[in-house]
Amino acid sequence: MNLTIQKHYDTETGAWRVTAKGDLDIFSSNVFRDEMLAAWSDEKSDIYIDGADLAYIDSTGLGAFISLYNKMKQDGNEIYLENLKPNIQKLFVITDLDEVFHIGAQQ
Amino acid sequence: MNHTVHLRIPAEPMYISVVRLTASSLASSLGFDIEEVEDIRVCVSEACNNVMDRLEDISLRFGVEENALTIDVDGFSSPSSEQGKLGYLIMSSLMDVVQETEQGIHMIKAKE
Numbered sequence: 001m002n003l004t005i006q007k008h009y010d011t012e013t014g015a016w017r018v019t020a021k022g023d024l025d026i027f028s029s030n031v032f033r034d035e036m037l038a039a040w041s042d043e044k045s046d047i048y049i050d051g052a053d054l055a056y057i058d059s060t061g062l063g064a065f066i067s068l069y070n071k072m073k074q075d076g077n078e079i080y081l082e083n084l085k086p087n088i089q090k091l092f093v094i095t096d097l098d099e100v101f102h103i104g105a106q107q
Numbered sequence: 108m109n110h111t112v113h114l115r116i117p118a119e120p121m122y123i124s125v126v127r128l129t130a131s132s133l134a135s136s137l138g139f140d141i142e143e144v145e146d147i148r149v150c151v152s153e154a155c156n157n158v159m160d161r162l163e164d165i166s167l168r169f170g171v172e173e174n175a176l177t178i179d180v181d182g183f184s185s186p187s188s189e190q191g192k193l194g195y196l197i198m199s200s201l202m203d204v205v206q207e208t209e210q211g212i213h214m215i216k217a218k219e
Contacts, residue, residue: 002124026156027120056127058152059194066189087145094200095193 003028007039015046021053024061033064037071044075052083052106062097069100078102112169116155118162126155126167133169134176139218146201147176147216153194154180154212175203175217183212 003022010017016039024032040047047068069079081092082104089105092098114129116122130151134144151167158165162182170177185207186192199205204215 023124025120025152026123026159056148058149058156059190059197060156062193063190087142087149091149091197094197 003032005032005035007036009039009043009045015048016040016043017048017050019050019053021055023056024054024064025056025058026060029060029064032061033068036064036068040068040072040077044072044077046078046080047072048080048082050083051081051085051088054085054088057088057091059095062091062095065097065101080104108171108173110171112171114167114169116165116167118159118165120159123152123155123159126151126165130169130176130178133171134216137171137176137218139176139216143216143219147178150198150202150205150214150216151178151180153198154178154183154214156194157184157186157191158182158211175215178214178216179208179211181211183207 003020003024005018005020007016007018020032036047065079072079080102083106084103085106089103092101092103112133114126116125127148131144131148134147139147155165158180166181168179186195198214202214203217206213
């Protein structure tokens with residue numbers, strides 16, 4: 001797959017810390033969604049995604065975040081996307097999804 | 108200059124990166140800046156995502172012009188799913204022209 005996902009549950013902050021490296025596209029987005037959903041079901045808490053090495057996203061990747069969030073919001077959990085590249089952040093803004101997720105750009 | 112590059116891939120997700128590589132290579136050669144190349148990469152993928160589940164092959168034509176890149180993807184149809192609509196919104200926001208045609212979809216990105 002063109003996407004590498006690393007995740008661990010940080011007991012100190014009580015949240016998931018995830019890095020996604022590569023392309024979140026039609027090839028990888030379903031696997032990403034299922035893997036994150038499984039993790040969240042094990043430990044229901046907020047999810048922080050470090051997007052520093054996320055090279056690409058499109059509507060299929062955005063859709064993965066939406067369906068993940070739709071499950072999480074019943075338990076009041078949120079998704080934070082940090083260190084996003086400008087081209088990726090732009091897509092969240094265009095689609096108004098920056099109002100659904102907590103978006104942070106690369107410093 | 109007015110050249111056409113034809114590309115035909117099996118409608119399988121693993122080949123979508125080939126389309127993106129081709130698109131960014133052509134866009135870079137034409138002198139689009141990094142942001143524009145990214146825009147083109149996303150939009151050509153979105154057009155292919157739309158077609159992916161319905162056809163066996165995806166046929167694309169890249170029109171290489173002096174100051175613009177045009178992209179045609181056969182078999183595109185107006186999206187009904189939420190995700191498909193997001194894709195369409197992205198395409199119409201990032202390309203200069205997005206036009207549904209009898210054959211599919213026609214997009215133009217002009218150099219600034």
